[in-house]
Amino acid sequence: MGSPNTYANPVVTGIGVVAPTGIGAEAHWQAVLSGKSGISRINRFDPSPYPVRLAGEVPGFDVAEHVPGRLVPQTDFWTQTSLAATTEALADAKVSVAEMPEYEVGVLTAASSSGAEFGQHEMGRLFTQGPEWVGTYQAIAWFFAATTGQLAIRHGMRGPAGVICCEQAGGLDTLGHAKRLIGTGTRLMVTGGTDAPLCPYALVAQITNGKMSTQEDPTTAYSPFSAEASGYVAGEGGAILILEGPESAEERGVTGYGEVSGYAAGMDPPPGSERPPVLRRTIERALADAGMRPSEVDVVFADGAGVPALDRAEAAAITAVFGPGRVPVTVPKTLTGRLYAGGASLDVATALLALRDGVIPHGGLVGRLAPGCDLDLVTGEPRRAPVRTALVLARGHGGFTAALVLSRRGNGRSRDVPDIRKSTVKTTMGAAR
Amino acid sequence: MSEFTMDNLRDIMRTSVGVEEGVDLDGPIDEVEFPEMGYDSLALAEVISQISRRYKVSISEDAAVELITPGAVVRLVNQTLAQAVG
Numbered sequence: 001m002g003s004p005n006t007y008a009n010p011v012v013t014g015i016g017v018v019a020p021t022g023i024g025a026e027a028h029w030q031a032v033l034s035g036k037s038g039i040s041r042i043n044r045f046d047p048s049p050y051p052v053r054l055a056g057e058v059p060g061f062d063v064a065e066h067v068p069g070r071l072v073p074q075t076d077f078w079t080q081t082s083l084a085a086t087t088e089a090l091a092d093a094k095v096s097v098a099e100m101p102e103y104e105v106g107v108l109t110a111a112s113s114s115g116a117e118f119g120q121h122e123m124g125r126l127f128t129q130g131p132e133w134v135g136t137y138q139a140i141a142w143f144f145a146a147t148t149g150q151l152a153i154r155h156g157m158r159g160p161a162g163v164i165c166c167e168q169a170g171g172l173d174t175l176g177h178a179k180r181l182i183g184t185g186t187r188l189m190v191t192g193g194t195d196a197p198l199c200p201y202a203l204v205a206q207i208t209n210g211k212m213s214t215q216e217d218p219t220t221a222y223s224p225f226s227a228e229a230s231g232y233v234a235g236e237g238g239a240i241l242i243l244e245g246p247e248s249a250e251e252r253g254v255t256g257y258g259e260v261s262g263y264a265a266g267m268d269p270p271p272g273s274e275r276p277p278v279l280r281r282t283i284e285r286a287l288a289d290a291g292m293r294p295s296e297v298d299v300v301f302a303d304g305a306g307v308p309a310l311d312r313a314e315a316a317a318i319t320a321v322f323g324p325g326r327v328p329v330t331v332p333k334t335l336t337g338r339l340y341a342g343g344a345s346l347d348v349a350t351a352l353l354a355l356r357d358g359v360i361p362h363g364g365l366v367g368r369l370a371p372g373c374d375l376d377l378v379t380g381e382p383r384r385a386p387v388r389t390a391l392v393l394a395r396g397h398g399g400f401t402a403a404l405v406l407s408r409r410g411n412g413r414s415r416d417v418p419d420i421r422k423s424t425v426k427t428t429m430g431a432a433r
Numbered sequence: 434m435s436e437f438t439m440d441n442l443r444d445i446m447r448t449s450v451g452v453e454e455g456v457d458l459d460g461p462i463d464e465v466e467f468p469e470m471g472y473d474s475l476a477l478a479e480v481i482s483q484i485s486r487r488y489k490v491s492i493s494e495d496a497a498v499e500l501i502t503p504g505a506v507v508r509l510v511n512q513t514l515a516q517a518v519g
Contacts, residue, residue, distance in 0.1 A: 069451040070471060073479075132486060135449075136479035 011256035014093025014242030016085035020056030056235025056337035076115030078196035085240035106159030110170030110193030112340035115142035116202035167396025171344030176263030192345035194238030223366035224304030232306035238342015239349035257352035262290025268399030280317040286403035304331035315373040331363035344394035463504035
């Protein structure tokens with residue numbers, strides 16, 4: 001590309017959403033602002049034999065509308081939702097991949113449950129009918145890189161490709177890694193991810209983590225930071241995000257939703273260790289990467305485990321960095337459940353829409369905040385507020401931890417906000433404008 | 434002996450591996466090579482596997498790699514069915 005502007009932050013120029021809150025970024029955003037929950041009793045299969053009965057399901061996904069005929073028999077619902085979200089995201093970014101150098105466009109998605117439902121179906125045939133009944137596409141449909149591969153093939157994107165498996169943290173990791181790739185010459189990356197964890201095989205695997213809510217009331221089952229928190233509810237879907245170098249976006253005349261200003265990842269110490277969880281340090285490192293002070297963050301999209309000990313740990317980390325009740329904290333995933341590989345990706349989409357519209361979306365809270373959670377939790381209704389910078393947090397089962405800082409483009413230098421920062425990143429960005 | 438027709442093959446292609454946009458399976462496809470219609474080796478393996486199960490014929494891998502057109506598939510399946518009866 002030959003641009004000297006290698007330090008400038010990449011920009012998210014396109015969003016695609018398939019989630020329990022709706023299909024399409026705007027449908028999702030309107031559902032979030034009106035507090036419309038996508039959590040209900042599981043319809044995809046009969047959940048009555050299982051201790052977990054609730055989930056966030058994508059409503060009314062018409063496969064034929066979103067997925068080419070040849071791809072339907074060879075893909076899991078997980079890949080199908082990513083195909084749909086990617087089509088929306090590319091259109092939203094006004095990108096025609098065919099007109100770009102194919103080796104400068106890459107794909108990096110998060111995967112967690114992978115093609116579990118497809119795999120369950122084929123394993124069922126193996127054990128009831130025999131090996132010759134297992135479909136050929138079992139070879140490619142279930143595994144973690146399947147979605148990245150199908151997206152790359154469908155759109156002719158031959159740049160860097162990969163998959164990141166860090167459970168709920170994976171969505172942020174794709175953006176963090178793509179940020180590095182774009183800094184080293186890749187022009188555009190398809191990032192984020194979706195998940196499809198709702199089949200009996202996948203559900204029983206999740207239940208073993210001991211963190212899921214077994215309540216049957218969809219309005220109270222998942223309530224992070226509440227004194228009545230009882231675990232989490234799972235959900236399907238997620239978001240795909242188009243990340244692009246600022247000069248590429250500018251060349252195409254696209255403004256984008258916001259820039260990825262900072263990122264950090266960490267791994268918790270093993271259970272029983274005396275060392276503290278890594279979240280606080282991960283937040284501090286993400287802010288350092290962004291060249292920002294805690295006081296510059298306008299909202300935190302929390303991980304919101306819904307498990308009392310994990311909620312207290314997250315609240316403690318947020319409080320240690322920002323001070324008690326000093327920053328608005330929100331958990332809109334109370335409307336969708338935790339989407340694993342799609343969860344943090346969807347939070348990033350929601351945060352970018354919050355930056356765009358200057359409003360902090362709310363999440364649900366049952367009863368009162370739990371003792372030890374001294375947070376300014378945004379609940380009940382959206383909060384109008386200047387949103388220039390958002391911090392998104394994610395923790396995945398097994399200790400995966402990530403933090404991502406998103407900012408409105410030109411934050412700190414736009415006409416109505418005087419430039420008070422002097423970091424290298426901002427100076428370089430300013431020079432490019 | 435049950436005969437295996439081009440329509441039987443079309444049906445299996447449609448239901449087991451799908452149809453690429455812009456491809457008309459109902460046209461004269463007998464001698465059109467599979468890759469031209471968007472079917473790769475994996476797709477063809479799935480089609481052959483479906484035929485083997487539904488029509489209870491055994492098609493060796495060596496024979497399968499020679500099958501580059503729908504016409505060749507129909508001929509081989511019918512040959513195999515005839516041999517099984519005879």
